[in-house]
Amino acid sequence: MAHLFEALKLRDVQLPNRIAVSPMCQYSCTDGMANDWHLVHLGTRAVGGAALVFTEATAVAPEGRISPQDMGLWSDRHIEPLARIVRFLHEQGSFAGMQLAHAGRKASTRRPWEGEGLLPESEGGWRRVVAPSAIPFSETYPRPQALAEAEIHEVVDAFAAAARRAARAGFDVLEIHSAHGYLLHEFLSPLANRRDDQYGGSFENRTRIVRELVAAVRKVWPERRPLFLRISSTDWVPGGWDVEQSVELARQVRALGVDLMDCSSAGIVPGAKIPLGPGYQTAFAERIRREAGIATGAVGLITEPTQADHIIRTGQADLVLLARQMLRDPHWPLRAARELGQPQSWPVQYLRAAPPGSPARKPIEAGIVSSSRS
Ligand SMILES: Cc1cc2nc3c(=O)[nH]c(=O)nc-3n(C[C@H](O)[C@H](O)[C@H](O)COP(=O)(O)O)c2cc1C
Secondary structure (H helix, E strand, O other), X not given: OOHHHOOXXXXXXXXXXXXXXXXXXXXXXXXXXXOHHHHHHHHHHHHOOXXXXXXEEEEOOHHHOOOOXXXXXXXXXXXXXXXXXXXXXXXXXXXXXXXXXXXXXXXXXXXXXXXXXXXXXXXXXXXXXXXXXXXXXXXXXXXXXXXXXXXXXXHHHHHHHHHHHHHHHOXXXXXXXXXOOXXXXXXXXXXXXXOOOOOOOOHHHHOHHHHHHHHHHHHHOOOOOOEEEEEEOOOOOOOOOXXXXXXXXXXHHHHOOXXXXXXXXXXXXXXXXXXXXXOOOXXXXXXXXXXXXXXXXXXXXXXXXXXXXXXXXXXXXXXXXXXXXXXXXXXXXHHHHHHOOXXXXXXHHHHHHOOOOXXXXXXXXXXXXXXXXX
């Protein structure tokens, strides 16, 4: 049996394989609302056989969007269009993951295909962009205002409120986005956090907001559903956040109810030298898994089935998350199964195209995420 196709149980969620669709911003919403694009985009990846399909970074507050077109979950209005997507993913046998985010000093920017950097108010941007400290990401980005302590508590509350809505929408897995130079990562990294109160300075202080947030989210996120934390395992810059701190953070949040560390890297400052190559971040997942004793996800230039299987087989990570390869090939999990000689269940509608003897896809059992079990 290829290890990539072994089940993975996290709390009450039993993933049928180790393949997840990594969160990917689509910059295609109006007022944060999911729409048909998201149903088709995420739904296609579920048809393709990924065990877990993540939404894009979904803002917990309007000012926490990267661009005006980001997805949001700051109000109850956002729930139903997302619930529709969750129902479709479940019908395809995939679990649904929600990534909650706040863009911090990288907010109020243009979506990538419309340029880069600051989006002025006259073009739909917003006046107040917030961060731990009043230091912009770069000259072309908004100049943020430092959050007051009371506002930090409001951010924590906003994550918890959005987590509650994600549960109501039926999501099975929740991920807190604390990577890629967005708000929570900005608190973690000494390169962006120059505060001298209890949220800045020492490791304990810089990581405080993440601990508070995990605790607040865990209180409202159903106990039987898994919670992931995505981090930038290193800033790739001397004097920045590094893998040693990531290991220590993983130990701390594990005790607070995080089930899996999703190990990405970079994004806090422009121009970091990143040794890009196949699986270039996998070593972080391996080290955090070993030293912090927590499940990890590996992400970053994982493109080949044998590569992904090797990562799971050799215990470097418990899950692989694929982003761009899933855009190129939404049916990657089905192809991986074929290449690795595994039977893989197909949607009944597609069985005539499947290898002979392929089993039909089973929907996620109703009840796995019902309130009686949550
Ligand atoms: C179009 C696109 C949008 C992305 N949006 C997000 C996002 O919303 N949240 C996030 O954590 N990472 C985001 N990422 C990063 C991916 O999840 C992933 O970590 C990165 O692309 C490396 O994986 P890959 O080599 O498989 O593409 C995005 C990447 C792409 C290509």
